[in-house]
Amino acid sequence: MHSEPPSAVDPAAQPGRGWRRAALASHLVLAPASAVVIVLIAFSGGGPWLVAATVAVAVALHLAVVLAARHPDVGFGLASAAMLALVLLPMPGWSPSLLPSAGCFLLVLWRQAELGARLRRLLALAVGLLGVLLAELVAVSRSSEIEPTWMRVTEGALLAGAVVGVWLAAIAATRRRQRAASAQAARIEEARRAERAGIRGDLHDVIAHSLTVMIARAEAAALATVDPGAEAELLEIAESGRDALDGLRAMLAVLDADPGATPELPLSLEALPTMVAAASTSLHTVELVEEGERGPLSLRAELALVRLVQEAITNALRHVQPPLAVLVRLRWEPHRVLVVVQDDGGSGPRRARGSGSGLSGVRERVLAADGTFEVTEEGGWRLEAMLPVREKR
Secondary structure (H helix, E strand, O other): OOOOOOOOOOHHHOOOHHHHHHHHHHHHHHHHHHHHHHHHHHHOOOOHHHHHHHHHHHHHHHHHHHHHOOOHHHHHHHHHHHHHHHHHOOOOOOOHHHOHHHHHHHHHHHHHHHHOOHHHHHHHHHHHHHHHHHHHHHHHHHOOOOOOHHHHHHHHHHHHHHHHHHHHHHHHHHHHHHHHHHHHHHHHHHHHHHHHHHHHHHHHHHHHHHHHHHHHHHHHHHHHOOOHHHHHHHHHHHHHHHHHHHHHHHHHOOOOOOOOOOOOOOOOHHHHHHHHHHHOOOOEEEEEEEEOOOOOOOHHHHHHHHHHHHHHHHHHHHHEOOOEEEEEEEEEOOOEEEEEEEEOOOOOEOOOOOOOHHHHHHHHHHHHOOOEEEEEEEOEEEEEEEEEOOOOO
């Protein structure tokens, strides 16, 4: 079922630039040409009423073009009525195609085929073809001379071809516009998904890391205190932090992240020492060791490196029981940098809830930066990545 659009055109369905130009041309070119034809009708013996009727028809056709811009149904109805009046004007041998303003009907037909639902499009085509047939039948009945049949058939075929051609062209233009609109909508949706992926990555990488560090610090403080009440409070804080982390992960699940999106955040290698120091507690030893001379990294590679270290520390604090030692090692070579984050296994694994989407995101970032990524278990977890270094200039 196709719903019938209202006569008043929605702003999104306003006529295109091409149609507006054609409408302007119809007024500037066809109206003066029709004026010349009407003068010839007057000089050839047409009575005042016939001249007046022809003028009224021409004016109605041009008015129909104006109305069709915002009210296609009204414009098409007026143009059809004007063409019917033009066909019925009592002039021997008269054909509506002799009046240039009759071309306005094709413009209005285009507008109706462009906007109408399927049934209305077919109805508009039928009206146009019936008008051609009626015009030829009336012309034949009024002809005072014997004319070859092929002349009328040829004229009718040309007029019908013009009607069908304009109708098909309008539908083709509408489909092209719809395809372009669909492609634009797809691009907008892709950008929206990428933005949501960025939000998802930001929340996980930043907030989840901070919450995990907070939980680790609360647990360390609970084990170090001698006050049973304070210990209980700190453990409650740690549990609340874990609940908040679970809530965050549940919220992230509703964000339709695109794995190919690699949002670039303002984190750099300079943030690593601070990140490592913030994760260290009395029960968590996190150490950064850097070897070799730093080389320039692409923004994507630098972001991947920092996120890898951040996620590896976060996972170690969440999944391993303290006391725990984590070593972050960067080894710089002329054309690449090796990043290794390894924990010692602590006092055993900790059961932690979560989807594990952080490591998946890190892997995607590293691969997008033309690097390699590997996760192994050697007493503890070892995350290793190799990222390309740019040539120095």
